[in-house]
Amino acid sequence: MKKTDERDTMFARANYQPGSDAYKDYYSKNPERKQIDDSFRNRTQLCGEDSMTYNKLNSPIAECAFNFLGDIRNLCEGHISKEKVEANPEIFSKKIKGIAKQYGASVVGITKLKNEHIYSHRGRHEENYGEEINLNHEYAIVFGCEMNKDMINRSPMIAEVIETSKCYVDAAIIGMIISYYIRSLGYDARNHMDGNYLVIPTLIAKDAGLGQIGRNAILTNKDFGSRLRLGVVTTTLSLSEDDEIDFGLDDFCKVCKKCALYCPSQSLSREGKLGFNNKYNWTVNVETCYEKWRYLGTDCGMCISVCPFSQNLESIKNCDSFKKNGNAIQKALNEYKNKFGSRVFIPGNPPWLR
Ligand code: SF4
Ligand code: SF4
Numbered sequence: 001m002k003k004t005d006e007r008d009t010m011f012a013r014a015n016y017q018p019g020s021d022a023y024k025d026y027y028s029k030n031p032e033r034k035q036i037d038d039s040f041r042n043r044t045q046l047c048g049e050d051s052m053t054y055n056k057l058n059s060p061i062a063e064c065a066f067n068f069l070g071d072i073r074n075l076c077e078g079h080i081s082k083e084k085v086e087a088n089p090e091i092f093s094k095k096i097k098g099i100a101k102q103y104g105a106s107v108v109g110i111t112k113l114k115n116e117h118i119y120s121h122r123g124r125h126e127e128n129y130g131e132e133i134n135l136n137h138e139y140a141i142v143f144g145c146e147m148n149k150d151m152i153n154r155s156p157m158i159a160e161v162i163e164t165s166k167c168y169v170d171a172a173i174i175g176m177i178i179s180y181y182i183r184s185l186g187y188d189a190r191n192h193m194d195g196n197y198l199v200i201p202t203l204i205a206k207d208a209g210l211g212q213i214g215r216n217a218i219l220t221n222k223d224f225g226s227r228l229r230l231g232v233v234t235t236t237l238s239l240s241e242d243d244e245i246d247f248g249l250d251d252f253c254k255v256c257k258k259c260a261l262y263c264p265s266q267s268l269s270r271e272g273k274l275g276f277n278n279k280y281n282w283t284v285n286v287e288t289c290y291e292k293w294r295y296l297g298t299d300c301g302m303c304i305s306v307c308p309f310s311q312n313l314e315s316i317k318n319c320d321s322f323k324k325n326g327n328a329i330q331k332a333l334n335e336y337k338n339k340f341g342s343r344v345f346i347p348g349n350p351p352w353l354r
Pocket of ligand 2: 217253254
């Protein structure tokens with residue numbers, strides 16, 4: 001499978017500053033993207049003053065979390081101890097998964113690192129724009145931090161971005177501890193966190209058995225739905241792999257469509273095409289999605305909150321697989337409708353943000 005170039009991601013594109021070398025290089029190669037990208041740049045940043053959800057006391061809560069992440073991102077790589085500690089892959093895997101849980105991860109899995117997990121080139125920051133990525137690590141540890149349901153159910157309002165930014169911090173800290181730990185045992189390890197990824201966490205999480213990728217293009221876990229923020233550590237340490245899972249999300253998404261129907265920018269496909277491996281390939285218009293974020297001042301999150309898997313439904317908990325199981329899918333959608341109507345939404349802020 002072809003590698004993704006980080007320079008083409010929305011976060012990278014939105015960062016190119018007019019007049020900079022990155023800006024000149026990117027739009028000389030991709031002139032068709034210049035107009036729409038310039039229109040984002042003219043809008044306020046996430047949490048910014050002119051955005052729809054801006055509040056002078058609440059917006060800085062999320063903004064300072066992102067600023068903190070920016071300050072620690074250079075700690076993702078570090079010194080490797082000269083003394084190697086030997087143990088078998090099962091023991092190492094057990095310890096590392098234990099550390100992830102101890103520091104607050106809700107789920108953790110391990111998979112071999114594949115070519116398609118790794119970006120081809122860097123793009124997010126001017127200082128390393130265009131650098132080819134050569135990551136010779138063999139394994140990836142991926143963990144998910146649960147986002148609080150009551151905060152996410154207020155999407156797309158300010159509570160949503162306060163919660164997502166908090167969970168990016170949680171994932172970054174867990175990744176730091178695990179990578180420091182592995183390097184102290186004499187093996188290389190790198191933390192991949194917000195603003196400093198060499199790999200694509202969603203693809204790794206799918207292959208490590210944390211869930212499947214739904215119509216909303218987000219990892220969907222059977223217990224937490226799309227309410228997980230992901231972090232990854234890659235390493236040269238040999239570990240034991242987890243298996244991919246299939247709880248029938250493709251069949252569920254074919255019927256459900258809630259994320260596509262309630263997406264405020266209509267960025268998600270209402271239909272899907274069968275792709276390779278007989279899996280559905282749902283498409284996302286990342287440009288219209290990101291444009292909506294800049295208007296809202298939050299990262300929206302409605303495709304997370306409306307998903308039935310994000311809502312701890314009994315009928316989802318009690319069903320092992322939705323594959324070719326139309327009755328179970330209908331039962332879950334009925335339970336959702338009885339509890340929330342057509343879509344979940346909690347109006348207003350929680351008391352501490354009022
Ligand atoms: S984050 Fe919002 S705008 Fe983007 S795809 Fe999801 S629902 Fe649509
Ligand atoms: S909201 Fe429905 S269609 Fe969208 S990802 Fe969740 S289950 Fe699939």
